[in-house]
Amino acid sequence: MRDAWKLKRELLRVGQQLRAIPEAVYEPFLQRRHDRHMRVDAPVVAGAVAQSERIALILIYQPSGLCDSVIELCADFIKSGFSPFLVSNTALSEPDMQKLLAVTWRILLRRNFGYDFGGYRDGILNLFYSQITPEQLVVMNDSVWCPVNGDMSFISQADARQADVVGGVMRWRDDSNFLESYFYHIKKAAFVSSAFQQYWKKYRLTSNKYMVIRRGERGFTAAMQSNNVSVDALYQSDDFCGKLATQSPEFLCHTLTFASYRDSHDDDRGQQLLNEYSDSSTWRDKAVAHVEAVLNKEVFNSSFCYASVKLFDFPFLKKSQDPINIRWRNKYTQAVEQGVLQSPPHTIWREFSG
Numbered sequence: 001m002r003d004a005w006k007l008k009r010e011l012l013r014v015g016q017q018l019r020a021i022p023e024a025v026y027e028p029f030l031q032r033r034h035d036r037h038m039r040v041d042a043p044v045v046a047g048a049v050a051q052s053e054r055i056a057l058i059l060i061y062q063p064s065g066l067c068d069s070v071i072e073l074c075a076d077f078i079k080s081g082f083s084p085f086l087v088s089n090t091a092l093s094e095p096d097m098q099k100l101l102a103v104t105w106r107i108l109l110r111r112n113f114g115y116d117f118g119g120y121r122d123g124i125l126n127l128f129y130s131q132i133t134p135e136q137l138v139v140m141n142d143s144v145w146c147p148v149n150g151d152m153s154f155i156s157q158a159d160a161r162q163a164d165v166v167g168g169v170m171r172w173r174d175d176s177n178f179l180e181s182y183f184y185h186i187k188k189a190a191f192v193s194s195a196f197q198q199y200w201k202k203y204r205l206t207s208n209k210y211m212v213i214r215r216g217e218r219g220f221t222a223a224m225q226s227n228n229v230s231v232d233a234l235y236q237s238d239d240f241c242g243k244l245a246t247q248s249p250e251f252l253c254h255t256l257t258f259a260s261y262r263d264s265h266d267d268d269r270g271q272q273l274l275n276e277y278s279d280s281s282t283w284r285d286k287a288v289a290h291v292e293a294v295l296n297k298e299v300f301n302s303s304f305c306y307a308s309v310k311l312f313d314f315p316f317l318k319k320s321q322d323p324i325n326i327r328w329r330n331k332y333t334q335a336v337e338q339g340v341l342q343s344p345p346h347t348i349w350r351e352f353s354g
Contacts (some may be wrong), residue, residue: 004159004277005175023029027205027206027207030113030205034113034205038110038122038125042108042109042110043107043108043109043317044107044108044109044126045097045101045106045107045108045109045244046105046106047084047100047102047103047104047105047106047107048102048103048104049078049083049103049104049105049301050083050105051083051086051105051132051137052081052082052083053134054080054081054082054134054135054136054137054138055081055082055083055084055085055089055127055132055136055137055138056077056082056083056084056085056136056137056138056140057085057124057127057138057140058077058084058085058086058087058116058124058141058142059089059116059119059120059123059138059139059141059142059259060086060087060141060142061088061089061090061112061119061142062142063087065093065096066092066093066096066099066100066287067142067351068347068351069145069347070100071100071240072345072347073140073146074086074100074103074104075103077138077152078103079152079160080155080196082136082138082155083104083105083106084103084105085104085105085106085107085108085123085126086100086104086106086108087107087108087110087119087120087122087123088107088108088109088110088117088119089110089111089118089126090111090112090114091109092107092109099198106126108122108123108126110122110322112166112206112207113205113207113229114206115131115179115207115209116143116160116182116212116213116216117181117212117216117217117220118205118207118212118308119141120139120141120200120216121203123139124139125200125201128197128200128201133188133191133192134188134191135187135188136159136186136187136188137184137185137186137191138155138158138183138184138185138286139183139184139186140182140183141181141182142319143182143319143320144183144317144318145316145317145348145351145352146183146315146316147315147345148225148314148315148316148317148332149313149342150344150345151313151315152315154234154313154315155185157183157234158234159185159187161185163230163231163232164186164187164189164190164193164224164229164230164262164334165179165185165186165187165190165221165224165229165230165231165232166184166231166232166233166234167179167180167181167183167184167185167221167231167232167233168180168182168183168234168235169233169234169236169299170232170233170237171299173218176218177221178218178221178222179220179221179231179233180217181216181217181220182316182318185318190229191225193196193227193229194227194242195223195226195227195228196224196229198228199223203215203216210280226290226324234312235300235301235308235312235314237299240295240300240304240308240311240312241291241292241295241300241310244311245287245288246285247284247307249278249279249280249281249283249284250279251275251307251310252284252288252291253274253287253308254306254307254335254340255287255304256270256273256274256290257274257306258304258305258306258331258332258334258335258340259303259306259331260302260304260324260325260327260328260330260331261294261298261303261327262298262323262324263294263297266290266294268288270290273286273287273290291304291307298324300327301314302318302324303324303328305328305332305341306331306335306340306341310341311325316354317344317348319352333352336349
């Protein structure tokens with residue numbers, strides 16, 4: 001089944017690459033039409049929250065109705081001193097709009113052209129055109145539940161970093177790295193930089209997911225790095241492995257018990273280690289080596305949820321239907337039900353475990 005999923009993923013990727021050829025011809029025309037609409041007709045609605053020097057741009061796409069966790073996230077940002085700026089990639093019902101108006105500073109409605117980076121782009125351009133320069137700008141989307149630990153301190157932790165742009169997790173592909181795109185903390189120095197402003201003004205909208213990743217998720221980090229805008233991540237694989245190497249065999253046993261694997265061979269090796277468990281340094285070293293081998297291919301947060309929470313107090317949980325993220329949520333649920341991880345806030349728990 002897992003090999004079949006890999007084949008399906010590869011075929012989808014190739015199909016998206018082929019689609020990108022004609023899309024490169026007609027999507028610029030769609031973008032010009034979209035931009036005319038955004039300048040003239042796009043609804044921008046003022047909410048009840050006052051504008052502050054800290055703005056949280058929250059991108060949502062919820063065509064089946066608003067999730068309560070979005071309301072709670074906006075409320076959490078208000079408590080943290082941020083003015084929520086909600087960008088919706090779909091129309092909102094009147095009841096949902098009224099709920100959001102009570103916990104937002106501004107709402108921008110747009111059609112879903114360009115996925116998350118399209119929404120990010122239009123929201124950020126709206127700030128440019130409004131001549132608003134925040135001291136801090138947080139950019140998030142609803143592809144994650146947050147904060148699953150009930151703690152918004154990751155925002156102040158990002159602000160305390162020396163870097164101009166701070167993300168949640170740094171990913172590596174070959175010799176390049178990029179921040180996962182569901183969370184960015186952007187300081188004023190980055191916001192006013194030519195690199196940041198030109199990236200968003202020149203960003204080419206696309207509804208090809210392969211190209212969104214290349215131009216958006218990977219392209220944004222690369223554009224900042226190549227123009228002397230410093231980039232960092234709150235949580236990195238090397239730090240994870242360093243912290244994990246000092247833990248007890250019991251901690252490592254929990255780490256493997258609630259592990260999520262994409263590769264069946266990794267799964268088999270993890271189960272073998274659990275069957276061989278002993279409270280010894282020899283077993284501990286084998287378990288650490290196994291985790292490090294997995295992380296040569298995968299990401300620590302989706303693969304080892306128990307250790308990610310215990311070592312980093314990791315605040316995000318992905319909603320993706322990628323099989324490894326489904327396993328991640330299942331393992332996280334099991335760890336909570338068995339009492340080894342703290343239960344998330346009730347609203348979030350209800351949405352992903354129900």
